[in-house]
Amino acid sequence: MHPDPARDAGTGHLAAWQREVGLRLAAVKAGRRQDGPFEASLTGVPLGYVRLLSLEADPVRLSRTPGLVESAPARAVAVVLQEHGHAALTQDGRSTVLEPGQAAVVDLRRPFSLDERERFRLRVLRVPDHALDVPAHSVRGVTGRALSPRDGVPALLVPLLARLAVTAGRIPPSVADALGGNTTDLLATLVHDASDPDDDDHAGAARDRLVRSVLRHIDRHLGDPDLGPESIAAAHRISVRYLHRLFEDEAVTVSRLVQRRRVEECAKELARRGSVSATVSAVSSRWGFHSPAHFSRAFKALYGHPPGRWRGAAPATTGTVRP
CATH class of the missing domain: 1.10.10.60 (Homeodomain-like)
Structure with a gap:
């Protein structure tokens, strides 16, 4: 299995990089936070029905507006792992700051914003909602919050996501399918444990x-x-x-x-x-x-x-x- 590199996502191609994010994750609006050339990359590896993405770019604000939610539906939920840089995440009326090593759940079916304040690297696990099998209101209970990698299910999911980001391209397809199912089960358990x-x-x-x-x-x-x-x-x-x-x-x-x-x-x-x-x-x-x-x-x-x-x-x- 080989990574699927982004097309035309090099220096100065903010629009091209935004299109790739839309194709692989969900339709978003990308706004620059600094002048000058924009350097970015995006790669993706499938794990069965799950998609593992790696995004690296200069400071940028990604927002999924209500208009984009309506015009370009995305039937999926994601776990984002902030590996480098700091970001402000807002969804469902809650905001949090993601520090390096922290993760969060993002419901791609609803509006959100992710404000990357410096050059960053982000790992994203995209799971179709039909595979996750978790009610939308339960997912809503865990969005907009930073997940500590030291406690509970995040202590299992976050290190696994970090490791997969490095090794997924070398994993045989049959093993990748199983890992996709395992990570989906972990995400479902995380959402269930976080519900009140x-x-x-x-x-x-x-x-x-x-x-x-x-x-x-x-x-x-x-x-x-x-x-x-x-x-x-x-x-x-x-x-x-x-x-x-x-x-x-x-x-x-x-x-x-x-x-x-x-x-x-x-x-x-x-x-x-x-x-x-x-x-x-x-x-x-x-x-x-x-x-x-x-x-x-x-x-x-x-x-x-x-x-x-x-x-x-x-x-x-x-x-x-x-x-």
Whole structure:
């Protein structure tokens, strides 16, 4: 794996360097803090779905304005490590000074400013928000703060980021993928540890609302044979991994839930006195089953006997379901 150097980011090319920052990190406005030539560089190395960037430049103020957030969305969160120089970071109503060796979380989905007051070197870990799987309000609780590399999760994440910045170009792709996942997990843990109890209560309520929304979506689309974790997650703009996490406390997987609801609706229809004219195959197809054999197995697993026998013996209710 080799670093991906910035194009046209040499002496005097502030506009070119700004474009590269926009392409690799997020669209920003770069304002010079001194007259004369502007010297800067930018390199990037992928770690799976994570991107590790190294920025070095003369004093400059980087700002992501509300207009840029709207016109050029960036669905990602970053950890910035200030290696050289001092910087003032502002986001979400909080400001902090980053000294050499300190890091901070920056939510690229919202406005921020980073004022580098002298020539600097900055390492940036860019993580897509769908991979991070952390609610935006939880990320908001940790932005605009300097993270001490001596305590808690930052004591693990900051040295790892510094080391990766030096060695990432020599790491095999398979190892880089694993490291990308590890750093993402560390960042998610950092955000979780930094959230306060009120945030946890808010997150619990938001989770419950999302679960209810998913359940309604499943019921509305049971007849779609393509209904599954991927389509459900896409409809709610969350990752499949986060969808599965939502249902960890529900004692059933998402796929099993979809199948159970389909079987239940088939059982209701077969139990109706007026459904005798509809074949078992037609009923199962109407509720999203790809094959009668699959439906028969699923039905027997839930109710204890095949659907044909159920229609001949069942009353107008669905009866007792196996636990």
